[in-house]
Structure formats: structure tokens, C-alpha cells
Amino acid sequence: MQLTINGETRDVDVDSDTPLLWVIREELGLTGTKYGCGIAQCGACTVLVDGYPTRSCQTPAESVTGAEIKTIETVEETEVGRRVVEAWVANQVPQCGYCQSGQVLAATALLTETPNPTDEDIDYAMVNLCRCGTYNKIRAAVRDASEA
Amino acid sequence: MTFVQKLLKQTPVNVSRRGFLRGTGALVLSTTLPVRPSKAQEAEAAAGPAVPAFLEIHEDGTAKLLSPFVEGGQGIYTTFAQVVGEELDLAPENFSVEIAPAGPPYDVMGGFRITGGSMSTRTSYELMRQLGASARAMFLEAAAQEWGVDASELTTEPGMVVHEASGRRAGYGELASAALDLPVPTEVTLRDPSEFRWIKTPVPRLDVRDKSTGQAKYSIDVEVDGMLLAAVQHAPRLGLTPASVSNLAEIEAMRGVHSVHLLDGAVAVVAGKFWEARRAVEAAEVEWTEGEAQWPMPADFSTDVFRDTLAGKEGEIVEVEAKGDAASALESAETVIEAIYDAPFVVHGQLEPPSATARFNEDGTLDVWTCCQAPEMFQGTAAQVAGLEPSQVNIHSQMLGGFFGRHFLYATSNPFPQAIALAKAVGQPVKLMWTREEDFLRDAPRPLGLARFRGAIGPDGPTALSVEVVGEGPTGRWYDAPVGSDPSATEGISGKSYAIANSHVGQIFHPNPAVIGYWRAVGHSMHDFMYEGFLDEMAGAAGQDPFEMRRALLADNPRLSTLLAAVGELSGGWQPGPYEAEDGSQRARGIAMASPFGSEAAAIAEVSLDGGEVAVHQVWVAIDPGQIVNPAIVEAQVQSAVALGVSQTLVEELSYENGEPTARNFDLYPILRPDQMPEVHVRIIESGAPMGGVGEPGLPAVGPAIVNAVATLTGERIRSLPLSKHEFGGA
Numbered sequence: 001m002q003l004t005i006n007g008e009t010r011d012v013d014v015d016s017d018t019p020l021l022w023v024i025r026e027e028l029g030l031t032g033t034k035y036g037c038g039i040a041q042c043g044a045c046t047v048l049v050d051g052y053p054t055r056s057c058q059t060p061a062e063s064v065t066g067a068e069i070k071t072i073e074t075v076e077e078t079e080v081g082r083r084v085v086e087a088w089v090a091n092q093v094p095q096c097g098y099c100q101s102g103q104v105l106a107a108t109a110l111l112t113e114t115p116n117p118t119d120e121d122i123d124y125a126m127v128n129l130c131r132c133g134t135y136n137k138i139r140a141a142v143r144d145a146s147e148a
Numbered sequence: 149m150t151f152v153q154k155l156l157k158q159t160p161v162n163v164s165r166r167g168f169l170r171g172t173g174a175l176v177l178s179t180t181l182p183v184r185p186s187k188a189q190e191a192e193a194a195a196g197p198a199v200p201a202f203l204e205i206h207e208d209g210t211a212k213l214l215s216p217f218v219e220g221g222q223g224i225y226t227t228f229a230q231v232v233g234e235e236l237d238l239a240p241e242n243f244s245v246e247i248a249p250a251g252p253p254y255d256v257m258g259g260f261r262i263t264g265g266s267m268s269t270r271t272s273y274e275l276m277r278q279l280g281a282s283a284r285a286m287f288l289e290a291a292a293q294e295w296g297v298d299a300s301e302l303t304t305e306p307g308m309v310v311h312e313a314s315g316r317r318a319g320y321g322e323l324a325s326a327a328l329d330l331p332v333p334t335e336v337t338l339r340d341p342s343e344f345r346w347i348k349t350p351v352p353r354l355d356v357r358d359k360s361t362g363q364a365k366y367s368i369d370v371e372v373d374g375m376l377l378a379a380v381q382h383a384p385r386l387g388l389t390p391a392s393v394s395n396l397a398e399i400e401a402m403r404g405v406h407s408v409h410l411l412d413g414a415v416a417v418v419a420g421k422f423w424e425a426r427r428a429v430e431a432a433e434v435e436w437t438e439g440e441a442q443w444p445m446p447a448d449f450s451t452d453v454f455r456d457t458l459a460g461k462e463g464e465i466v467e468v469e470a471k472g473d474a475a476s477a478l479e480s481a482e483t484v485i486e487a488i489y490d491a492p493f494v495v496h497g498q499l500e501p502p503s504a505t506a507r508f509n510e511d512g513t514l515d516v517w518t519c520c521q522a523p524e525m526f527q528g529t530a531a532q533v534a535g536l537e538p539s540q541v542n543i544h545s546q547m548l549g550g551f552f553g554r555h556f557l558y559a560t561s562n563p564f565p566q567a568i569a570l571a572k573a574v575g576q577p578v579k580l581m582w583t584r585e586e587d588f589l590r591d592a593p594r595p596l597g598l599a600r601f602r603g604a605i606g607p608d609g610p611t612a613l614s615v616e617v618v619g620e621g622p623t624g625r626w627y628d629a630p631v632g633s634d635p636s637a638t639e640g641i642s643g644k645s646y647a648i649a650n651s652h653v654g655q656i657f658h659p660n661p662a663v664i665g666y667w668r669a670v671g672h673s674m675h676d677f678m679y680e681g682f683l684d685e686m687a688g689a690a691g692q693d694p695f696e697m698r699r700a701l702l703a704d705n706p707r708l709s710t711l712l713a714a715v716g717e718l719s720g721g722w723q724p725g726p727y728e729a730e731d732g733s734q735r736a737r738g739i740a741m742a743s744p745f746g747s748e749a750a751a752i753a754e755v756s757l758d759g760g761e762v763a764v765h766q767v768w769v770a771i772d773p774g775q776i777v778n779p780a781i782v783e784a785q786v787q788s789a790v791a792l793g794v795s796q797t798l799v800e801e802l803s804y805e806n807g808e809p810t811a812r813n814f815d816l817y818p819i820l821r822p823d824q825m826p827e828v829h830v831r832i833i834e835s836g837a838p839m840g841g842v843g844e845p846g847l848p849a850v851g852p853a854i855v856n857a858v859a860t861l862t863g864e865r866i867r868s869l870p871l872s873k874h875e876f877g878g879a
Binding site: 014015018019022025026027029030031032033034035036037038039041042044071072073075076085088089092093094095096097098099100101104123126127128129130131132133134135136137138139 | 220221222223352353355356357358359360361362363364365366368369371377403421422423497498499500501547548549550551552581583584585780784787788789790791792795813814815819820821822823825827828
């Protein structure tokens with residue numbers, strides 16, 4: 001099947017129900033997208049599918065043929081993505097870092113859709129788990145990266 | 149028995165570890181640090197540190213430092229870059245830091261090292277300073293020889309040697325090859341702390357950009373030429389082992405499958421891709437039979453029954469510490485209160501599932517890439533599994549996607565022995581990943597703990613306290629600490645500083661059937677909850693305010709009096725409540741203190757009830773690690789420790805039924821969500837006491853502060869965690 005990932009259309013030879021996560025990591029060699037739980041609980045595997053934050057571990061590859069898939073490796077190609085990364089660096093958000101690819105993409109999706117999010121918007125959008133407990137810094141970084 | 153099964157049978161359970169520790173003559177995981185240096189280390193100190201082994205300076209003037217301790221979020225690489233850079237005179241941002249291999253001279257804790265016990269900075273601060281200062285002296289000497297002047301005429305600016313008289317300057321990069329070939333000086337002068345430029349400042353972390361852009365690599369991302377991928381299905385109950393796979397032919401025919409292997413306690417599938425291996429191994433219909441595990445789970449094991457067993461356990465009370473005569477004081481007291489406290493098994497829940505890659509090389513050596521907090525121990529075990537000498541095994545510890553104690557050497561809990569066995573069996577490199585479900589099944593959880601308290605209260609407050617801690621600690625299990633001398637079994641109940649005239653803490657040993665492990669703050673993570681909760685109960689029985697009672701009990705302890713006052717002030721002044729908050733909710737606050745890992749901490753938590761569940765709004769922490777290196781990293785570690793402390797207090801509990809964990813992933817074992825995270829306010833106090841730990845000490849006081857606040861808010865005293873299993877009426 002064909003998948004469009006980070007602007008490139010790639011042929012991948014996988015069973016149709018293979019989770020997008022493993023196509024990204026194993027077929028395309030993009031390891032910035034992380035496996036955390038495999039059951040869409042933690043969000044470490046978050047990618048953007050047509051701009052929406054999507055848990056790739058529970059997304060069959062065949063369900064996203066024809067969609068624009070973006071992974072963390074190209075997050076800085078958009079202005080919002082760049083701003084989010086800079087806010088993450090400025091706020092020194094990551095600790096172990098394992099969940100942060102997903103966090104950064106979730107924030108990028110939020111701020112692309114809602115440049116000036118309310119507290120409730122942030123609560124609704126930023127739901128990925130972080131075992132290091134960087135939640136307060138994540139919130140501060142999202143605020144910094146918002147336009148207001 | 150298959151070849152691979154035989155191999156895994158050889159896995160030493162703790163032989164190599166015991167060998168290690170016997171050599172050191174010290175119970176290294178105890179909290180009574182600093183660890184004494186080994187004779188070899190003392191000899192080395194006399195000769196100066198092995199600078200070229202730790203430090204490379206590149207032509208462009210950047211440095212590569214090999215760290216004895218692995219980075220897993222605690223910021224140790226940045227901390228060491230600061231400390232070495234301060235003495236070397238090279239700005240921290242010029243450093244890249246990598247993990248050092250197993251063996252000398254990186255075994256800086258006396259023939260070994262672990263990343264744990266909040267020990268990295270405090271055990272190696274002086275070594276890292278010596279390292280930087282020695283290297284600087286070598287650069288000065290190299291320039292002196294080059295320019296034909298005396299080294300005493302030279303000085304440095306960051307990254308550069310300067311001869312002021314002649315105006316000559318040379319970058320470290322130019323001098324590196326000559327400098328690092330010189331003998332390491334035996335004596336160097338360390339920089340006066342008043343002249344520190346980077347130590348004690350919030351130097352930015354070296355790894356945040358890579359970690360914000362998906363570039364950081366972890367064990368799970370390792371790729372080796374020609375590797376196959378493997379997945380396992382462990383026996384649902386530890387102790388069972390596969391007898392057969394009834395649909396073997398079907399599994400072998402699945403897409404991508406290379407081979408199916410019966411291991412000790414697990415079935416493995418090796419395939420071209422991990423997803424193929426996982427799908428195949430999960431389709432395997434395995435007949436399990438009783439195996440020969442060293443710690444088999446009893447088939448009828450349940451956490452509820454185990455808790456009751458501990459609660460009723462009679463037996464020898466081995467004294468841990470005693471002061472005055474608690475037994476007599478309790479006997480003669482008019483008011484005596486009693487309570488039993490318990491805390492559940494908890495998993496580590498580090499977000500990166502465990503993995504290991506093994507490759508046998510043509511020269512007979514073995515490379516292992518994995519998540520590892522103890523390289524020398526892994527090396528010893530890997531060698532035995534592979535039938536090699538330890539010197540033939542290269543352990544490549546990887547950046548850790550969280551650890552919290554998950555990646556010490558525990559029998560049956562580490563994937564690398566399986567990866568080695570599979571690589572040997574298939575004659576190719578193998579990367580094995582455990583799914584989250586397999587991680588839960590074979591994690592080494594913090595033991596379920598229980599303690600029985602009796603307290604006597606006189607007109608002026610507590611007069612006697614007697615505590616029996618029942619159970620087993622991980623240091624007893626893995627390092628042979630005798631009952632009564634196993635800090636992990638009692639710390640947080642032992643080691644408290646309150647001036648109660650008569651006190652007695654004893655341990656009643658009861659073996660824990662689970663493969664128990666270290667969790668962030670280890671024994672403190674639960675025992676301080678128990679002690680500080682009971683202390684509030686004694687305050688209640690004495691009719692005293694819990695904050696004021698602590699102040700009185702610490703009146704003769706200046707360090708803790710300062711700390712207690714600081715946390716009170718940080719919170720805007722002690723106010724237990726209940727009171728009405730701006731949003732109309734009824735809230736209350738609780739106070740607790742802890743003395744973990746060489747540091748001191750005090751926490752105040754503010755809670756309310758929301759739909760019958762406890763919400764934690766704010767946590768104030770005052771922490772005194774004696775002296776620090778990076779205030780931003782300390783603050784981040786406290787934030788993190790508070791998060792884990794809130795998480796375990798509110799929602800975490802691993803239960804077993806029929807010898808099997810009832811949760812296998814984050815759906816049935818919730819961890820703290822973003823909307824449950826309180827605001828955290830941190831005050832760092834540098835009392836000048838010997839440097840203590842930072843990674844864990846922020847955690848232990850959080851739970852009891854929350855539980856004490858809940859008692860003030862609801863009148864209900866919670867003695868069994870987590871709070872989510874209790875029903876609270878609206879308040």
C-alpha cells in the first residue's frame with residue numbers, strides 16, 4: 001500500500017492491519033515516534049494525520065492511505081511546530097524525553113487549530129501521559145507557544 | 149529441555165551481585181552514604197583520576213565526557229558537564245556526555261557503580277571536579293612545554309590557555325593531543341566555590357532539543373546490521389514454563405516468522421520485524437507447566453490475603469533502632485493509640501518498555517545494548533548466560549526512557565538474558581522488545597508494605613512510639629542485607645528525627661513471593677506515608693496542631709526546624725483548614741517530612757474532594773540537599789518526584805489474584821494524568837551539610853501530606869493506599 005509520510009509517498013509491503021506505529025518505526029526507520037503502551041492509553045506514539053493528533057499504535061495502516069501523515073522528525077517544518085519546539089527548549093520541558101515526541105505533536109496540533117487556547121482547551125488536548133511528571137512545564141510551554 | 153532453555157537455566161540469579169558486594173564490604177544500597185572508596189580508588193586518587201579515560205577534547209575544542217552514570221531524565225549528563233567544565237574551564241554547552249562502558253575506571257563506587265539511590269552526583273562530585281582540574285593542569289603544562297615557559301605563568305579562559313605576558317593563546321582543541329598524553333598530576337587545586345560560574349546555576353540541559361524533536365535514541369531504537377526482531381509471551385504466572393506450543397506449525401508459517409523458541413518461562417518468536425514477531429507470539433497457544441523458577445508465584449497468591457497475612461504476622465522482632473524504653477512507656481501510658489498502615493505493590497511504569505539487543509561477534513565477544521542501571525552486574529550475568537568471560541562482554545547502556553529503579557538486575561525482570569539466548573540460537577543479532585503487557589507481567593514491583601504502630605500520648609504530646617514493620621525489602625532480597633539491617637525494609641519509619649523520648653522500630657521478616665524491586669525512593673516511598681500519618685494521629689490524640697507538634701519535636705534540630713519553617717512560609721503560612729477556596733471548594737492542607745537519601749524534605753499539600761475523589765491542587769516542597777549543582781535540575785526533579793508521589797497516593801496499585809497481576813497495562817493500572825497534576829512550588833535550601841541526593845528525596849513527604857490533608861478535610865484517616873480505593877462523601 002502507499003502511505004504519505006512527511007510529504008513523501010512511500011510504498012510499504014505490510015499486512016493491511018499493521019499499526020501505523022510499526023510501519024513508521026520498522027518500515028520507514030523513523031524512530032522518533034515511540035511505542036509506550038500499544039493500546040492508545042499513553043500517547044507516546046502520537047503522529048499527525050491530516051493535522052489531527054492520532055495514536056498510531058491503534059491506527060491500522062490501511063485506514064490512513066491517502067492521508068497526510070506527519071511525524072516528529074518534520075515538526076519544525078511549520079511555523080507553529082518551530083514555535084512549539086522552541087518553547088519546549090526554553091521551558092526545559094523534557095526529562096527522560098520518551099513521551100515528548102507525542103507531547104510536542106499534540107501541542108502543535110492544538111496550537112495550529114487554536115492559536116490562543118483556554119485552560120480548558122489545553123486540558124482537552126494535552127492528555128498524553130508523562131511518567132516523569134513534566135505536566136506543569138508542558139502547560140507553561142504550550143502557553144509560551146500560543147500567540148497571545 | 150532445549151538448548152535455549154538450558155542457557156537460561158544458567159542465568160545466575162544473584163551470584164555475581166553477591167560477589168561484587170562481598171568485595172566492597174559495605175551494604176552499598178543503604179542510605180548511609182557516602183560509600184567508602186575502595187582501596188583501588190584510594191590508590192587512584194593518590195595518582196589522580198584517569199583523565200584520558202573519561203575525557204576527550206576534540207580539535208574544535210568540544211569535549212566528550214564518559215559518565216559512569218546513565219541519563220534517564222534526572223539530568224546527570226548536564227550536571228557532570230557543569231562540574232567538569234567548571235574546573236576544566238570549558239563552558240558546559242561544549243560537552244557531549246555519553247555513558248561509560250562497564251568496568252574500571254568507571255566503577256567509581258568501589259569496583260562497581262549503579263545509577264540509583266540518588267547517588268550519582270553526591271558520590272562523584274569530587275571526582276568530577278578532580279577530573280576537570282587535572283585536565284586543566286594538563287592543558288597548562290602542554291602549553292608551557294610548547295611555548296617554553298613555566299606553567300605558573302599561564303592561566304585559562306574558557307576553552308583556552310593564555311600566556312598574558314606574551315599574549316599567546318591556544319585553544320584546548322589545539323593542545324589536546326599533547327595535553328592528554330601527559331601524566332595526570334597528583335595534586336591539583338580546586339576552584340574556590342565563590343568563583344563558580346556554572347556550578348550552582350541553572351545551566352540548560354544538554355539533551356532537551358534532541359528530546360523535543362524525536363532525535364534522542366533509546367534502547368528501543370537500537371539498530372544493528374543483520375538483526376532479527378523478537379517478542380515473547382511470558383507465562384501468566386511466574387514459575388510456569390512452556391511445555392509445548394500446540395499450534396506451532398501455524399505460528400511458524402505466519403508472515404515474517406524466522407523461528408519459535410521455548411525459553412525458561414516464556415515462548416519467543418524471532419521474525420524479520422517486531423510487529424510480525426509480536427503478532428505471532430501472541431497467537432501462540434502455549435501449554436504451561438510448572439517450571440523451576442527460584443521465586444515461583446504461589447498459584448493461590450492474592451494481594452488481599454497477603455496483606456492480611458502481614459497484618460497478623462507474629463514472629464521475631466529484629467530491632468532496627470531504639471531510644472529510651474518504648475515498651476515500658478507504652479505500658480504505663482494513660483493514652484495509647486494503635487494503627488496498621490499498608491501500601492500496595494506498584495510497578496515502575498517507565499514509559500519506555502524494556503528491550504535488549506544482543507550480537508555475538510566473530511572474535512568471540514558479545515555486544516549487548518539495553519536499558520541498564522548497573523553495567524558491571526549486567527556484564528557478569530550476560531557473560532554467564534553466554535558462556536563467556538565478563539571481559540568478553542560489552543554492555544552498551546542506552547539513554548533511559550524513564551527508570552525509577554526498573555533497570556537494576558533482577559532475576560526474570562530484564563530482557564537481555566533472553567536476547568542473548570535468542571541471538572545464540574539463531575546465529576544472528578537479535579533485538580528483543582517486551583510489550584507493555586510483558587513488562588507489567590515481569591516487572592519487579594515495589595513490595596507491598598505494612599507496619600503496625602503503637603503510640604503513647606502524654607499531656608505535652610507523644611511520649612513513646614513502637615513500630616513493627618512486617619515484610620521484606622529489596623536490599624534483603626538482592627544484596628543479602630540481614631533482617632533489621634535492610635534499610636529498604638524500614639527506611640522512612642527508621643531514620644526519623646523527631647524527639648520522641650521512647651521509640652522502638654523493629655522488623656518482622658516475612659518473605660514476599662513476588663520478584664520485588666526498587667522503586668523511586670524505595671522504602672521511603674511508603675514508610676514515610678505510614679509514619680507521618682500516624683504522627684498526625686498522635687497529634688490528634690494529643691489535641692495538638694500537626695505543624696506545631698512537629699515544630700516542638702524538632703526544636704533541638706536546627707536544620708529541620710529551618711526546613712519546616714521554610715515550607716510553612718513557602719505555602720503562605722501554615723493553615724490546615726478546612727477553608728473555602730476561591731472556586732467555592734472546601735479545601736484542607738496537610739504537612740509531612742522525610743529524611744531520604746542524605747537529604748531533607750518537607751511538603752505541604754492542599755486537597756479537596758471532587759465527585760468523591762481526592763483532588764490535589766497544590767504541593768509546596770522545601771528541600772535541603774545540603775549543597776547543589778544545578779537549581780533548575782533540582783527543581784525539575786522535585787516536580788517529577790511530586791508527580792510520582794501524587795500518582796502512587798491517588799491511583800496506583802498492582803493487585804494479584806491466583807498468582808497473576810490483574811493489570812497488564814495503563815488501562816487497568818492508571819498513572820497520574822495531566823489534569824491530576826498539582827501546581828508545585830519548590831524552595832531549595834543549601835544548609836551546607838554533606839551533599840545529599842536529589843532524584844528521590846522530593847517524593848516521600850508528598851503522600852503523607854496529601855493523606856493528612858484528607859484527614860483534616862473529611863475526618864477520615866486513610867491508612868491504606870491508594871486513595872482511589874476509598875469512598876469519600878462530598879465535602
